Amino acid sequence: MEHTIPEKHYLNEATGWKSWLMTLDHKRIGILYMIMVMFSFFLAGVFALLIRWELLSPDKIFMGPEMYNQAFSLHGIIMIFLFIIPSIPAILGNFVMPLMIGAKDVAFPRLNLASWYIYVIGFCFAVYALFAGGIDTGWTFYTPYSSESTTAVIPILTAAFVLGFSSIFTGLNFIVTIHRLRAPGMTWFQLPLFVWAIYATALIQVLATPVLGITLALLMLERVVGIGIFDPAMGGDPVLFQHFFWFYSHPAVYIMILPGMGIISELIATFSHRRIFGYKFIAFSSLGIAFTGFLVWGHHMFVSGQSDLAAVIFSFLTFFVGIPSGIKILNWIATMYKGSISLDSPMLWALSFLILFSIGGFTGIVLGTLSIDVHLHDTYFVVSHFHYVMVGGTVMAIFGGLHYWWPKIWGRMYNETLARIAVVMIFVGFNVTFFVQFIMGTQGMPRRYATYLPQFQGMHGFSSIGALIMGVGFLLIAIYLIHAIFRGKPAGPNPWKSLTMEWETPSPPTAGNFEGQPVLEHGPYDYDKVIPENSLKPYKTL
Amino acid sequence: MKDDAAQRHILPLNLYLAVGSALLVLTVITVAVAQMDFGPMNLLIAMGIAVVKATLVAMFFMHLKYDNRIYMLVFVGSLLFLAVFIIFTMFDTLRRGDIYEEIAEPYLKEAVIYRTAETTTASSHPAADSSQTAIKTETETETSEQ
């Protein structure tokens, strides 16, 4: 069946740059975010490749230690604050979530646009810092090093501070939207699991981010006026800074991974064509992770000199974060059982997620164990672990989500063959890059090293080759996805034959999302009751 | 759900005035009590009165008593997470050096080993005041076993 692009949709409804920069449409704001966030991803990716290039040899190739320290700090800061935290909520959450719950927009459209502008301001500060001396503290800003560093610490702290507000406002907006703007009939347990995940994420965003704000503000005051809270010379305590920092930054890890898990739930259900197994367990495990995530920050500090009592409590609670993640993985696999599985490219991303995130999870258990963490803390084992979670988890999920919703966002389909090649490249490249880092880490290779002992050169070289494969893979994705926007074949309203509400709108959707107020007619995963087709069907409205 | 009257719950003027007066009286009480010394109870009394005042403001001025329970949940939730933050951090700060405090004792006197500050008086070890604790005795027994 040939599909056509509808005549009027949100992309051409109004034209001109002003219609974009002043838009209040959540879909357009999602796209504005996509441009900025993906550019940040590219920028941080370049730093990653520079790092891997320099590490081909223990001797200096082109970066001395000072430049290297800047490269890894900028890689971390840009990846975390500018890419991975806003990525899924701000791009896909913005675009898809209101459609999924049958809403015309988010609760506060102006605040939504303001969040984007705040993000842009933060981005500008970060870019300014890049040219005003860079930053060499690592993304963790540990005192007293960060209060002494001669690099552009203040601009980068301002950037992170400002970006925090963007994150808070997005989270606030989503919570209210999910509470107040659900379509009639959409009870909490009829919500798609992606919405549950976005909800849990938003809770963390509003609860944890203010503490980051005050922490960074204190650090700035420490540098500018010398209030001495974290300064050992004035009776301050640097370990206290670590508590303040990780109270935000550990839950932030779940800001990064939870929405990814939400996407995977959608992908597994759609491409297995099957009702999701253990819906409530998956939904509540998201909330469980969000809550427990607040109680475990001290596991970043087992060797920091915190009290042994604290270390023991934090380690004990850490193991309880593992359980909800395990529940999710097993429920996803159970969903595939007796399904009708189609291995389209979004599903391949989801399968990569399952495997890589499992490795990330298992190595997390190793690190949560007190005695072993003493050995592995701040080594490449940690580096590899969180890349398995963040890249193997979140990045796989966001690209799975982009491939899944790309036809909905633009109305056009990308080249499936290239998409499959790309996912295989990323999967292979990723494992080549990071698996050896587990071995290096256990053997004692510390992280953030510009140079290293010759015994590690073989493994570092191997790792760098993998990074190159990944880099080419991401480039390939950029090419065919952008090509699809202009030249792709029209995809039709529901190319994957999914049952969630966003697929009942035309692709691309109209500016107001729905004609009238839609009413929920079937659950998001009722594959045993309803047979979805790739065509527009009139839905019931109020 | 569309019951506008419930949303616009108008409280009687006298209630507002009564709550306001109660807050003022409690302020006077807390200042008066602070002039007396109850030892370690001082902090508890002061905080207890503050909590009562805060509850009055939240319940009546902020209408929590009459509004949808979800707002109460949001507010209490924020306090809960704040409590987690403070208490868990204190698991560290109050219990530092549990295991080896005594061993380090001779060194505490010269604890400012960072660049010496000129403007401030010498600070003591942050954990120097921390009291003997349960875990300490526990670990000591283990030491003696070795």
Added chain:
Amino acid sequence: MDTARTLFLPPQGSTVASDVDALFGFIFWVSLFFFVGVTALTVYFCIKYKRKDGKAETTPYIESMALEITWIVIPTILLMVIFVWGFQDFVRLHIVPANSMEIKVTGQKWFWSYNYEEGATGVGELVVPVGQPVKLLMSSKDVIHSFFVPAFRIKMDVLPNRYTITWFEATMTGEFQIYCTEFCGKGHSEMWGTVKVLPQDEFDKWLEAGSGPDSNETMAEYGARMFVKNACNTCHSIDGSKNVGPTFQGLFGRREVMSDGTAITVDENYIRESVLNPMAKQVAGYDPVMPTYQGILKDVDIDGLIAYIKSLEN
């Protein structure tokens, strides 16, 4: 169990190492078991239930509370076992045996120095006897560092405002790598050292021996040894390249412009002053980061260094 250890972990150089490795091995094999299971099931389902001819077939939905509870309870039990096991080893890692010998460890940008109770000092190379518990009492002079000996499975942050403690008992003689694992700036990745584990009698001899050149050594050769031992090479090159500090090649007799604009000729007194009071006169264009070696280097060491620098002509 041993495959996991030899593939992943460094040699076991201390008494706690085998305990830590045993737990690592346990988690490794349990994880591997579950990981293989998860992957195999995923792949099997993908093949077995692959959609045929593009027709999506639906089957009635199954729900199983029993299954959910099983896969919640079993991992919880396993995780608790791991927690308790790790906790016990952690306590052992943190409680210093009563008969330990104590060494004061100081971390600063970017080297480690050691003070023994007997009065001996050392930089970079930590000399300890085998089979004797050693307690390290550690502090930092500037930012946070972290003392890490992979072969001993110990690591502890070194803080500027208080003492932290770790301990080990070496089980074999040899040299083991020390790393700094808390990011501390430019020289972080070369803030290395070694632990040199000696038999007790050799250690005693080492402790008693004073400093100064060996009988068959010239002063310049001795200085070269001090240059490496005291980690001068972290910041000063001998091949003319610019590092954190000025190169030593051709340094002696060179005219250098100071940061306050004056120029001086490098002579014995300037070198001596720069070692003991580095902030007094600094060469322009370098950050004031050189630490003082007052109390670490003896006169004979400085004499050796001067002789060594003299020998490094262009």
Added chain:
Amino acid sequence: MSQTTEHPAHLQHHFSDVHQQAESAKLGMWIFLLTEVLLFGGLFCFYAIYRSWNPEMFHNAHAFLNVWMGATNTVVLIVSSLTMALAIRSMQLGKRKLTMWFLAGTVFLACVFMVIKYFEYSHKIHLGQLPGKWYFFEGIAGTNPHIFFSAYFLMTGLHGFHVLGGIAVITWLFIKTARGSFSPEYYTPIEMTGLYWHLVDLIWIFLFPLFYLIG
């Protein structure tokens, strides 16, 4: 914002009715207050930890704060909270003039609060009871008394900024009320500002005993 004829002017197009819009605003406001609580929370945590480390220094240093000024400010803020609540009530009853009086009263009391704060601050700056490295006062026994003043200036300072913000917003409300933008059907902005203002009061209720009344 598109408006259709059967909808009230203040109803935005993506809400189905006024009630949904008002409840959304209120939930949003409460979540904003939650972020405020945690923002201040960082400072409360900082206060709690340093006080637990240096109880005597905190006790000695607090003696240099003026209890009467603090108590006066507490009374001022409580009364302003009351006037704010009454302003909302008046608007619920449709008494526009009375609302304006109460709003004006709230702004006036907030200004009184800031004036008293100004006198307190300038006295401390004069004596050198300042945070961190600026501290030069002598005569407080105990270690690191500057930490107490770091906490004092940070917490009351952040609170003071919130009072200033409140003054600005309430003044804006006053103007809007004067122009007749609000009615018993639509007074959400006054209600939301009221919540904010009560939170500012509520935080002061804790700051006052923690700084001025250390036993």
